[in-house]
Amino acid sequence: GAGVSQSPSNKVTEKGKDVELRCDPISGHTALYWYRQRLGQGLEFLIYFQGNSAPDKSGLPSDRFSAERTGESVSTLTIQRTQQEDSAVYLCASSPLALNYEQYFGPGTRLTVT
Amino acid sequence: GEDVEQSLFLSVREGDSSVINCTYTDSSSTYLYWYKQEPGAGLQLLTYIFSNMDMKQDQRLTVLLNKKDKHLSLRIADTQTGDSAIYFCALTSGTYKYIFGTGTRLKVLA
Numbered sequence: 001g002a003g004v005s006q007s008p009s010n011k012v013t014e015k016g017k018d019v020e021l022r023c024d025p026i027s028g029h030t031a032l033y034w035y036r037q038r039l040g041q042g043l044e045f046l047i048y049f050q051g052n053s054a055p056d057k058s059g060l061p062s063d064r065f066s067a068e069r070t071g072e073s074v075s076t077l078t079i080q081r082t083q084q085e086d087s088a089v090y091l092c093a094s095s096p097l098a099l100n101y102e103q104y105f106g107p108g109t110r111l112t113v114t
Numbered sequence: 115g116e117d118v119e120q121s122l123f124l125s126v127r128e129g130d131s132s133v134i135n136c137t138y139t140d141s142s143s144t145y146l147y148w149y150k151q152e153p154g155a156g157l158q159l160l161t162y163i164f165s166n167m168d169m170k171q172d173q174r175l176t177v178l179l180n181k182k183d184k185h186l187s188l189r190i191a192d193t194q195t196g197d198s199a200i201y202f203c204a205l206t207s208g209t210y211k212y213i214f215g216t217g218t219r220l221k222v223l224a
Contacts, residue, residue, distance in 0.1 A: 004156070031210065040122075042202065043157075043214040050210065091156055103212065105149075105156030 002026070004106035006092050012112045013082055021077040021109045025094030032069055033103065034077050035091045036061075043091065049075060082113045116140040118205060118215040125221045132193045134218045136186040136203035143205040146179060148188045151200040151217070160188070160201075190220075198222045 005024045025032050034046040045059040049069040069075035089110050093103040117139045126132045144165045149157040163170045163177045170177045176189040203215040
């Protein structure tokens with residue numbers, strides 16, 4: 001079946017503009033994660049959604065970052081007033097259950113802020 | 115917080131064995147994973163081990179866990195050029211939070 005998809009695959013934006021990144025998880029997966037991967041670095045946890053529970057936003061680096069997910073479907077990550085340090089690959093992953101289950105990753109969105 | 119360290123680079127010749135290492139600080143880690151990331155792609159789970167195991171073998175892959183030293187390794191036998199990628203270890207402590215290492219870039223020389 002279809003895996004996790006993300007769009008756009010690449011986004012170049014000017015400093016100060018807002019961007020919206022989209023993640024389509026695998027159907028039926030209740031858990032959804034967003035990560036940030038800076039060049040040459042590991043994955044940085046941003047936010048976690050599980051079903052209709054309140055999301056864990058503890059990894060969001062500033063109030064310019066926000067994310068939404070409606071039920072168990074699509075999620076969007078929004079970055080307002082982008083800065084150059086926001087340049088990174090943003091990865092989305094979904095999982096059938098959060099606890100110790102494999103995460104299925106999308107290909108990521110490469111964001112470049114000029 | 116949890117700290118997970120990996121060496122950044124590893125270069126091996128085709129046909130040789132590769133050993134990728136990971137050290138961590140949280141002794142309560144219950145599940146330990148190895149993910150592979152090929153260029154332009156997301157991460158793909160290769161294998162995992164429970165904390166009550168010392169070793170797990172899966173075809174060319176061997177995972178070793180030394181809980182005393184908090185050391186996890188991934189051995190790839192008969193390394194092929196298609197194994198060139200970034201390898202991440204990841205840990206959970208029984209919650210939904212996964213902690214990922216910094217990744218090791220494996221380069222396989224023909």
